[in-house]
Amino acid sequence: MLIEVLKSKIHRIKVTDGNLDYIGSLTLDIDLMEKVGLISGEKIQVLNVNNGERLETYVIEGQRGKGDVIVNGPATYKINKGDIIIINSFALVDHKSAKKFKPKLLIFD
Numbered sequence: 445m446l447i448e449v450l451k452s453k454i455h456r457i458k459v460t461d462g463n464l465d466y467i468g469s470l471t472l473d474i475d476l477m478e479k480v481g482l483i484s485g486e487k488i489q490v491l492n493v494n495n496g497e498r499l500e501t502y503v504i505e506g507q508r509g510k511g512d513v514i515v516n517g518p519a520t521y522k523i524n525k526g527d528i529i530i531i532n533s534f535a536l537v538d539h540k541s542a543k544k545f546k547p548k549l550l551i552f553d
Contacts, residue, residue: 445538445539446536446537446538446539447536447537447538447539447542448534448535448536448537449534449535449537449542449545449547450532450533450534450547451481451533451534451535451547451548452480452481452482452531452532452533452547452548452549453480453530453531453532453533453547453548453549453550454472454476454480454530454531454550454552455530455549455550455551455552456493456528456529456530456551456552456553457476457513457528457529457530457531457550457552458513458526458527458528458529458552459513459514459515459523459524459525459526459527459528459529460511460512460513460514460525461512461513461514461515461525462514462515462516462520462523462524462525463514463515463516463517463520464516464517464518464520464521466516466517467516467517468501468502468516468517468518468519469501469502469503469504469516469517470488470490470501470502470503470504470513470514470515470516470519470531471503471504471505471506471512471513471514471516472503472504472505472506472512472513472514472531473506473507473508473509473510473511473512473513474505474506474507474508475508475509476511476513476550477503477505479548479550480533480548480549480550481548482503482533483503484503484504484505485502485503485504486502486503486533487500487501487502487533488500488501488502488503488531488532488533489531489532489533489534490515490519490523490529490530490531490532491529491530491531491532492522492523492527492528492529493527493528493529493530494524494527494528495522495527497522497523499519499522499523501517501519503531503533513529
């Protein structure tokens with residue numbers, strides 16, 4: 445049996461910009477992605493702490509070292525520049541391994 449567990453989490457990071465005219469997704473600094481084990485194109489859940497909105501999209505690589513957290517496409521109607529968000533990704537793991545699995549967390553104040 446496989447169960448879905450939290451794989452990666454970026455907790456309470458501030459959105460640095462938005463781009464309505466982009467095709468979609470969430471752009472993240474490559475350094476942030478590497479710290480929590482996200483890869484380009486990976487499905488993510490985004491939770492907006494400011495207004496309670498929740499959505500699913502995918503992550504794409506931003507410039508390394510810039511600290512970019514850019515909301516793209518229609519999600520800009522739910523998440524604004526300056527909002528605090530939580531980014532989660534999940535993995536399917538067999539039940540036995542899931543008991544020992546530890547997600548990669550990055551927590552901001």
